[in-house]
Amino acid sequence: MTSSWLSPGKSAAVALTFDVDAETGVLSMDAKYAKHAMTMTHQAFGPDIGVPRILGILKDLQVPATFYFPGWVAERRPNLVAQVAEAGHEIAHHSYSHVPASSMTAAEERRDFERALEVFKNQGVDIYGHRAGLWEASWQTASLVAEYGLLYDSSLMNDDRPYHVPTESGSVVELPPHWSLDDWEQYAFLPAPQIGSIIEEPLKVLSMWKYELDAMRRYNSLFMLTNHPFLTGRAGRAEALRSLIEYGQSCDDVEFVTCREIAERAKADDSLATRPLQQPDIEAGVFPTS
Amino acid sequence: MTSSWLSPGKSAAVALTFDVDAETGVLSMDAKYAKHAMTMTHQAFGPDIGVPRILGILKDLQVPATFYFPGWVAERRPNLVAQVAEAGHEIAHHSYSHVPASSMTAAEERRDFERALEVFKNQGVDIYGHRAGLWEASWQTASLVAEYGLLYDSSLMNDDRPYHVPTESGSVVELPPHWSLDDWEQYAFLPAPQIGSIIEEPLKVLSMWKYELDAMRRYNSLFMLTNHPFLTGRAGRAEALRSLIEYGQSCDDVEFVTCREIAERAKADDSLATRPLQQPDIEAGVFPTS
Amino acid sequence: MTSSWLSPGKSAAVALTFDVDAETGVLSMDAKYAKHAMTMTHQAFGPDIGVPRILGILKDLQVPATFYFPGWVAERRPNLVAQVAEAGHEIAHHSYSHVPASSMTAAEERRDFERALEVFKNQGVDIYGHRAGLWEASWQTASLVAEYGLLYDSSLMNDDRPYHVPTESGSVVELPPHWSLDDWEQYAFLPAPQIGSIIEEPLKVLSMWKYELDAMRRYNSLFMLTNHPFLTGRAGRAEALRSLIEYGQSCDDVEFVTCREIAERAKADDSLATRPLQQPDIEAGVFPTS
């Protein structure tokens, strides 16, 4: 008999996750944006205003969350991770630089991965999970997660429930995110780098996410919400987040859980799928190449 | 006297079609994306989760559908087509590679076309219709469809009812799709390849498609819905699909039919338009050329 | 005393205009798209299905409209202009090729302008007004309109009421359009050329345009609606157009008028603004140059 990753009587679980990318969200596209003062302050709004505001909401509503930090951000603001950890939330690994693993060599990815671990170690924080910058994992990412003793990854999209990913260094739990539960597509806008088009209203996003949560209750899914403090920390969006959490709390069959706890439960749940990773073999001439 | 492609008493027909593009939806843009683990799992969600979820909805509501498979996808997952066929749905030809025919030479298109037919033949599946990758048919595509003995194509957009397309190899029925009845524009988002902008909520899409169906009842049109399991297989979108089908079923004058059946009826309906295909002659100097 | 361009008791006028661009909407970007069969049929939907469907709505509701034709389209489908004219609507000049005047030399623009006039003359149609392809008039366009004896242009955006534009060949009336009353931004989508992003629902567009009409009643504006049969000819959008017209008809203070009639009235209305055209002088070094 297997134990279930969902608590008894629960139809879906909500993982509230916040990617505190700050400046790395832009610098990982090109270091030249460091010269853009407005853009840098736009990103700094995340740790400066967004994080405390979101912590306030989580405290008001008494829900746990998981905060993913690029090592660079944690290093640059020495008290930031501690501030979040002391509020009782989980801290997780979001690469060092936020540069997509898919654009690094294997050695570069490993170095970036290790360097973030060093930062967290120096700050005395225990880390259980990892998420690739831009979710752009490479085919070795899950293996790194296993090799360095972490429990879970949250970058791959092969399911909307947790699943097991075997690697050469052991199995990890995957907690799949998805673009549709991310605030980036809805809210992000900058002229340089050129990001976004129209900006959506929080009420649309709230409606969409409540509908998604209801649908996931039918399918017993993991509602993996990914928000960015520099985006969702803005007043109207923060209010929509508050309403979303309140809605979830009003559903008796929905539970709010940290990524770590879901991963620990999923680790023990043999009924979840096992999905090996393998890069597709591409026959020459079938697809165009640049 | 001609028989009508619509059943007596029906004002519009719904063809539910699902393009199971999986990885080819991205690889057909550039083979390099095979290195992007997240992107590949994002696409694999289609066959892994989306297809069984959609089959469940179709079974619950007892409606038939047509699933278009690139040969590459069928080949890579040997049981996938059988799983769909055994549920009673039609299987159709969606090229081998999903590469747009408009970007292939005539010989390349023929080879790609044949190769998919070979896959379906090897899997023991009868094929009646074809749809070009990205609907990007060439001027010879309809002729290939006729030459290889298929009944219909579903790539061209010259009408919103079935129509006859004469070719040098005989006439085929065209079952026209349209971008506005496709889930791609509403839901797709990826950073690399760069696809999409904001992501729409399922309730907007549901509202739009119900409105379109109502309008098509006035004009006696074919509601050719094109959905992708890697997109609409997501929980909230699947719920919206369920609601859309339920809405159609609540309309006495709407019928749900496979593409094959519509094509067979249309073949016998002389009142439908005949629309020969001919590439426009372009006089030099009138339009810019790159 | 001046006569008013608005009828007594009317607060706003609606000009329903349809740009029958067909294939030129795409070919004017690059002639290579002639090889794209789907794209060409997508554009041909306009004259094939959209124009008769729209004529049906206009007839049902008994409202006049103005149809702008590129000469190339009129030439290629010899009965198309006649079909529209016989239904009682105005025919207007939409360049020959739909290539933006802003990308042509003065001589090229003149030749393109004349060539369309020749087509209309050969088809026995009287022309009173002009609209540049993509509204991308050059600084000489209004002068060409005057020189060739036309009454009005409808490309410039300096106002939301008719206005007088003096040129070296005499004054013309400008009937200003605007992007927000165009169906292109709301509905257009194609992969090659890459056009559009998400596709909006007709109910949003209907809501937006009713709101605009109400606002224009406050400001005594010209509601210059620009629709494309290959877009708005689609079933749901055609229904929204029908509803919009019905809404306008339900407002006692709104009138529906052809462009020609508005221009004739505006010609005699001295209270309207006169707005000379003059290319800004650009001091070297102030703005970047490519």
Add this chain to the structure above:
Amino acid sequence: MTSSWLSPGKSAAVALTFDVDAETGVLSMDAKYAKHAMTMTHQAFGPDIGVPRILGILKDLQVPATFYFPGWVAERRPNLVAQVAEAGHEIAHHSYSHVPASSMTAAEERRDFERALEVFKNQGVDIYGHRAGLWEASWQTASLVAEYGLLYDSSLMNDDRPYHVPTESGSVVELPPHWSLDDWEQYAFLPAPQIGSIIEEPLKVLSMWKYELDAMRRYNSLFMLTNHPFLTGRAGRAEALRSLIEYGQSCDDVEFVTCREIAERAKADDSLATRPLQQPDIEAGVFPTS
């Protein structure tokens, strides 16, 4: 004891600001657009129609506002600034050319900054604040603001309340704007330069901004609305602006204040944050460089 930047009993302040960019909004991208007659008239709609229309709304509702002018625009239309100032509104500095400071050298930015000051001086207008073109301040912009004796800047985004920015030339008040309270992302569309995608309806924008204002009342924020007369001067959008102001006026705890007044109050409010500006040091090899 510190005095508060908010009046007693007020939960949030609204600063209505209008950036009268006119042609510079486009010319600052490339001087070549001066050849595009439609585009130039599209931009000229701002001063020609938008400004008087907005002044009318502000007068009807008796609210003060701040108008930001690029020096080039003020120079080209000598009576424009006076027209706004005489209506009782604040005039502010929006660079000379609207070219982003982040794309200029330090010397170029200084020259552009000074040149606008000269224009305002020549027109006899007192200036208290500055906003960078496209909000794209450089790291020296705030210092220039202080050096030339202005009270505040409104370009940086590090907060949603006023804050103090120390510079080598003294401290300035920052009145932070944000993309989500800008009409550009919602409404702007042009084909050349290619700007925008879909165009949003004013009712969506009104809903979003009312929701934001309500949220800001919770957080005691500065609702810094940035609108452009060439966009929001259009009839429907002007109506939505009117409704937004009326909504704010219906809230007893909301006040409407000019930027100058907010900045003066903020100057004396020690409880507001002080946020020094410093360009991030970027270690070689961490982020990609182009």
